[in-house]
Amino acid sequence: MADGRPDFDVHDQRLARAAWSRIAEPGDEVAGALVAALGPCEALDWLYGTLSSQEPAPGAVLAGLGGVGTPRARERLRRATARWAVRATEVDPRRELRVLDRLGGTLLVPGDPAWPTALADLGPASPWCLWVRGALPPDLGARSVALVGARACTEYGRTVATDLAEGLAARDFVVVSGGAYGIDAAAHRGALVGGAATVAFLAGGVDRLYPAGNADLLRAMVEAGGAVVSEVPPGSVPSRVRFLLRNRLIAAASTATVVVEAAWRSGSLSTAARAADLGRPVGAVPGPVTSMASSGSHRLLRDGAVCVTDVDEVADLAGRVGADLAPAHASPCLPEDDLDPVARRVLEALPVRSGAEAGSVARAAGLAPDETRGALGLLELQGLAVRGPAGWRRGARGGRARVGAPDPDAAAGPAH
Amino acid sequence: MADGRPDFDVHDQRLARAAWSRIAEPGDEVAGALVAALGPCEALDWLYGTLSSQEPAPGAVLAGLGGVGTPRARERLRRATARWAVRATEVDPRRELRVLDRLGGTLLVPGDPAWPTALADLGPASPWCLWVRGALPPDLGARSVALVGARACTEYGRTVATDLAEGLAARDFVVVSGGAYGIDAAAHRGALVGGAATVAFLAGGVDRLYPAGNADLLRAMVEAGGAVVSEVPPGSVPSRVRFLLRNRLIAAASTATVVVEAAWRSGSLSTAARAADLGRPVGAVPGPVTSMASSGSHRLLRDGAVCVTDVDEVADLAGRVGADLAPAHASPCLPEDDLDPVARRVLEALPVRSGAEAGSVARAAGLAPDETRGALGLLELQGLAVRGPAGWRRGARGGRARVGAPDPDAAAGPAH
Numbered sequence: 069m070a071d072g073r074p075d076f077d078v079h080d081q082r083l084a085r086a087a088w089s090r091i092a093e094p095g096d097e098v099a100g101a102l103v104a105a106l107g108p109c110e111a112l113d114w115l116y117g118t119l120s121s122q123e124p125a126p127g128a129v130l131a132g133l134g135g136v137g138t139p140r141a142r143e144r145l146r147r148a149t150a151r152w153a154v155r156a157t158e159v160d161p162r163r164e165l166r167v168l169d170r171l172g173g174t175l176l177v178p179g180d181p182a183w184p185t186a187l188a189d190l191g192p193a194s195p196w197c198l199w200v201r202g203a204l205p206p207d208l209g210a211r212s213v214a215l216v217g218a219r220a221c222t223e224y225g226r227t228v229a230t231d232l233a234e235g236l237a238a239r240d241f242v243v244v245s246g247g248a249y250g251i252d253a254a255a256h257r258g259a260l261v262g263g264a265a266t267v268a269f270l271a272g273g274v275d276r277l278y279p280a281g282n283a284d285l286l287r288a289m290v291e292a293g294g295a296v297v298s299e300v301p302p303g304s305v306p307s308r309v310r311f312l313l314r315n316r317l318i319a320a321a322s323t324a325t326v327v328v329e330a331a332w333r334s335g336s337l338s339t340a341a342r343a344a345d346l347g348r349p350v351g352a353v354p355g356p357v358t359s360m361a362s363s364g365s366h367r368l369l370r371d372g373a374v375c376v377t378d379v380d381e382v383a384d385l386a387g388r389v390g391a392d393l394a395p396a397h398a399s400p401c402l403p404e405d406d407l408d409p410v411a412r413r414v415l416e417a418l419p420v421r422s423g424a425e426a427g428s429v430a431r432a433a434g435l436a437p438d439e440t441r442g443a444l445g446l447l448e449l450q451g452l453a454v455r456g457p458a459g460w461r462r463g464a465r466g467g468r469a470r471v472g473a474p475d476p477d478a479a480a481g482p483a484h
Numbered sequence: 485m486a487d488g489r490p491d492f493d494v495h496d497q498r499l500a501r502a503a504w505s506r507i508a509e510p511g512d513e514v515a516g517a518l519v520a521a522l523g524p525c526e527a528l529d530w531l532y533g534t535l536s537s538q539e540p541a542p543g544a545v546l547a548g549l550g551g552v553g554t555p556r557a558r559e560r561l562r563r564a565t566a567r568w569a570v571r572a573t574e575v576d577p578r579r580e581l582r583v584l585d586r587l588g589g590t591l592l593v594p595g596d597p598a599w600p601t602a603l604a605d606l607g608p609a610s611p612w613c614l615w616v617r618g619a620l621p622p623d624l625g626a627r628s629v630a631l632v633g634a635r636a637c638t639e640y641g642r643t644v645a646t647d648l649a650e651g652l653a654a655r656d657f658v659v660v661s662g663g664a665y666g667i668d669a670a671a672h673r674g675a676l677v678g679g680a681a682t683v684a685f686l687a688g689g690v691d692r693l694y695p696a697g698n699a700d701l702l703r704a705m706v707e708a709g710g711a712v713v714s715e716v717p718p719g720s721v722p723s724r725v726r727f728l729l730r731n732r733l734i735a736a737a738s739t740a741t742v743v744v745e746a747a748w749r750s751g752s753l754s755t756a757a758r759a760a761d762l763g764r765p766v767g768a769v770p771g772p773v774t775s776m777a778s779s780g781s782h783r784l785l786r787d788g789a790v791c792v793t794d795v796d797e798v799a800d801l802a803g804r805v806g807a808d809l810a811p812a813h814a815s816p817c818l819p820e821d822d823l824d825p826v827a828r829r830v831l832e833a834l835p836v837r838s839g840a841e842a843g844s845v846a847r848a849a850g851l852a853p854d855e856t857r858g859a860l861g862l863l864e865l866q867g868l869a870v871r872g873p874a875g876w877r878r879g880a881r882g883g884r885a886r887v888g889a890p891d892p893d894a895a896a897g898p899a900h
Contacts, residue, residue: 093850148851152844173801224772304849308832309825343649354770354782355791356640366793368772379775416724432721434509436566463780 073116076162084108085177085197086161090301091152092196094313098148100192108196119153126242146383150237164199167275167302173201173359184208184354187320187344189359195299195317201274203291204297205242212242212267213386214322214343216315216336217251222361225329228353229254230261234326235379242384244269244322246314247296250380251328253282265294269321272306273315274298298309312338320342324386326351326376330364340373349385351376407452410435414443414464415452492578501613506717507531507568508612510729513752514564516608524612535569538805561643568647577602583691583718589708590618600624603736605762611715611733612822617690619704620679620713621637621658628683629802630738630759632752633667633745641745643671646677648744651795653678657802660685660738662730665710667752669698672705681710685706685737686689687730688722690714737760740802742767746780753780756789757899765801767792821869826851830859830866831878839874 076083085108092099104125114126125145127225129392149384165175174201176183176198186209187194198204204211215229233243233255238395240385245252247268250461259266270278274296282299286296299317300310317326317336327350340350352373369375376382409417417433418424424432427484432438444460447453492499508515518527518779530542541561577646581591592599592614602625603610616619621628627653631645649671650657659675661668663684676684682705686694693699703713715733716726731754735741741759743766746752756766768789771778785791792798807873823831833849834840840848846856860876863869872878 124777130596134893147855150854151850153852154847155850158847158858173617214798221882224774228773235808274630309829354778354785354791356772357644357769358640362770365794368792369770370797376769377779377782381786387781389522433571434567436563436569439563 073120074159075158076111076160078108081107081109082177082197083161083165084112085157086164086175086301087112087159089199089299090159090161090183090260090304091155091162092148094195094299095308095316096148097192097195098144099152102145102148105194112455113477115156116148116150117473118215119156119284121413143167150416161301165301166195168199168201170274171302173274174247175203176200176459182206184321184332185314186210187317190316190320191484197299198294198419199274199298199301200382201297202295203265204267204295205293206245208242208267209321209323210242212244212322212338212384213382214244214325215251215255215328216245216318216325217255217327217338218331218334218336219248219250219252220331220361220382221250221254222330222355222359224355224359225251225353225361226254227469229328232326232353232379233258234262234384237264237266239324239379239383240264241383242267242294244261244318246318247278247282247286248271249279249282250329253285255328256285259294260288260292265292267295267321269314269317270296270298270306270479271300271310272298273300273302273304275302276305278306308381311335315339316342319348322386324349324351324382326353326382326385327368327373328353329341329355329361330368331361332363332367334364337368340368344374349374351382351385353377367403395417407447410439411443415447416446418460419464423461424458425459429460489536490572490575492576494528494532497523497525497589498613499577500528502581502591502610503528503572503575505715506575506577506580506720507563507571507616510715510726511609511732512564513562513608515568516610518561518564519612520608531565531568531572535572535771536563547672547698558615560766561840561864564583571777577717579716580719583736584615585618587617587691587718589615589690592616592620598622598823602738603627603733606732606736609732613715615690615714615717616711617713619681620683620711621710624658624660624683625737625739627656627802628660628738628838630660630734630741630755631671631736631744632661632666632741632755633743634747634749634750634752634777634780635664635666635668637666637670637745637871638771638775640771641769641777642670644861645744646768648673648742648795648798649674649682650678653680653682653796655795657799658683658710660734662727662755663694663698663702663736664688665695665698667746669701671744672701675710676704676708683709683711683713685730685733686712686714686722687716687726688714689716689718689720691718692721694722694814720799725874726750726810732758732863733757736762738764738802740765741797742769742798742801743772743781743784743789744769745777747777748779750780755782765790767798767801769793783821815848822874823863826855827859827862830856831863834863834869834876834878836878839872839877841875845876 074116078084087478088108090348172478180203215233219224229251236243237259243255243266245255245268247270256266268286272278277286290296306442325340327336327340343350350373353376374385376385413433417429427437430437451463453460469472494500522863545729598620598730633641645667646873652659653675659671659682661671661684672682684702688694693702734755735758737863741756742762743752743756759766766789767782768781769792790801792801829849833845841856846853860869867879869876
């Protein structure tokens with residue numbers, strides 16, 4: 069870098085975007101406005117120019133920052149420029165690309181075939197580029213579910229996350245998460261078991277597989293056709309701010325976001341909030357109210373998230389309309405389910421063991437004798453009632469009443 | 485009973501209503517239309533008249549049944565009359581009132597001071613009268629919560645029901661339920677422990693405390709100032725239809741209905757449905773998705789019930805606006821919660837053990853040097869940062885980052 073100008077080609081769009089991903093923190097609105105106004109190359113060119121010779125601020129940028137020539141816009145740009153200066157003098161995207169290349173990774177920029185177009189919904193907060201190890205599944209965001217939750221999860225949350233992920237993978241959904249301990253790791257593992265690609269968005273550089281205890285899992289994901297992705301270049305450390313900003317990528321890259329298990333202040337709630345901001349469906353898995361580990365999920369349910377309890381319901385939340393609707397839950401089908409109200413009432417009034425005359429059955433059922441006789445004939449045809457020497461009683465198929473009547477004998481007394 | 489006329493005074497409103505509660509099953513729409521048109525006494529008088537001499541159907545009744553003179557209305561009334569005939573010839577409400585009296589009970593009819601006016605929301609499906617053992621708390625329905633759920637509940641459901649009921653009782657809510665095993669019993673018990681009146685609506689007569697295993701509990705409720713109530717007279721057996729119809733009384737007598745634990749086809753879901761029909765708030769307590777015992781609660785949550793996890797949230801659901809709002813959940817308050825974004829970012833970039841120069845901190849935080857120096861001064865004042873011989877590091881009050889950064893050391897490296 070001579071005389072304040074970098075020695076890489078700022079007019080190479082890939083290099084310029086890679087450089088911006090180092091210079092400006094994710095979500096830097098001023099950098100977003102600058103690049104939106106000038107494009108990444110011209111924006112970088114202007115930055116280096118003004119760092120060496122105080123070039124005037126471009127009007128289009130100031131307009132994006134709150135009005136041409138307003139003191140507030142100029143001041144925001146001045147402060148941002150000061151913020152970018154240190155990193156701008158040090159950055160060399162070619163060096164970081166060499167690190168990525170040694171890891172077998174790829175830099176993606178908007179317009180590349182594998183770029184997830186769903187990220188465009190982030191508008192000016194879109195990432196400059198994505199540093200990718202492995203392969204992003206094509207059209208990520210069209211059929212993907214973010215499964216997120218607490219690092220400090222319970223065995224319950226871990227089991228549910230694994231099962232949901234495995235089921236989603238079997239239905240060809242990409243499972244997206246954050247690669248962290250707890251729910252994230254369980255989700256990635258379940259997807260691997262289900263045999264589908266799964267994607268982790270990291271808060272730090274993809275050269276450090278963070279957290280270290282998940283390094284083997286993250287490597288296995290890359291080898292299984294999935295990807296480990298970051299918007300910050302190799303060498304970047306995960307920080308709290310970056311974790312929170314990273315969450316917007318998980319939300320934007322997923323058709324729907326499901327919080328599996330989260331305590332009251334879990335970071336995964338911010339992923340759900342970003343998904344809701346983007347108009348994406350948000351689900352939450354309930355848990356015991358006695359478990360503080362589910363209090364954040366319940367908070368989401370009170371705030372309007374959809375209660376999801378199995379993979380069908382998650383697929384319903386995320387799936388294409390009509391293709392993945394949750395089936396109506398199957399219930400045991402009992403012969404008496406199809407009876408009309410009169411026949412049902414007669415069936416209930418029938419004794420199980422002893423026998424009763426039709427008149428006594430009518431009185432117990434509160435029905436007219438002719439109605440009762442008609443219904444008894446019908447029930448007999450269906451095997452639900454039998455006529456014995458002592459009168460009418462329930463047939464072998466008549467079963468026991470289930471709802472509200474634990475003891476059919478009590479409900480089948482001879483009177484009233 | 486001579487010549488088909490009863491030997492009790494059909495023009496005594498209490499006796500007439502008591503008789504109707506024996507003659508017509510709960511929810512009998514034709515009886516409802518008849519009594520609505522003529523009043524209970526005239527309706528009974530007409531019934532006995534037509535049973536002995538085929539009196540013509542009153543026009544007002546036929547109107548209520550679908551039009552004066554239409555064949556359908558005449559046919560409905562004819563069938564109903566046949567249905568009522570057997571019981572009408574046998575009923576003697578004076579005998580049933582003597583049974584109630586021996587049990588220390590009271591018959592309530594609309595207009596009595598203790599009659600729960602909230603039942604009027606049931607319209608033509610209102611009960612004719614209530615057979616009560618014990619005392620109905622005044623103005624039932626104004627501050628009462630139905631806690632309902634499965635008989636086959638789990639230890640989890642039982643614990644939650646008991647705790648909610650105890651908390652509601654302590655807040656002067658009447659706990660209403662159905663006196664059954666499982667969730668109902670746990671709710672009544674919790675209310676007794678909480679020292680408040682609790683009310684059970686039974687499906688059968690109040691002379692039989694059903695189920696037998698709960699007889700002691702139901703007696704204890706009566707003795708503790710609560711009540712055991714039925715719309716059918718002593719001697720009536722609980723039947724499946726009566727259980728389902730009884731549920732409308734629980735829903736109508738309660739300000740809100742909460743399903744604590746219910747499987748997919750639990751009868752308590754019908755109580756929730758009736759509450760929703762009446763425009764009453766409906767809550768459901770979530771449970772583990774791995775527990776089939778909560779699948780009905782989760783179904784309700786998907787259908788729009790409010791997720792309730794503690795007594796504050798139930799009181800919020802049922803309480804008078806402004807008086808019982810659930811408090812915002814308390815969260816541990818940490819010093820860094822109040823920091824502005826710049827100071828927070830600087831705090832995160834600070835090493836925990838070693839020290840770092842301000843320039844290195846600025847670079848790690850992605851901030852301008854002057855911003856960083858300003859923030860460091862602020863953090864020092866709050867004890868969150870200290871300046872040592874090796875440079876800046878976190879102060880004793882700086883704690884550890886909680887969300888998304890399990891290892892602050894990793895987030896506090898010297899660069900990027």
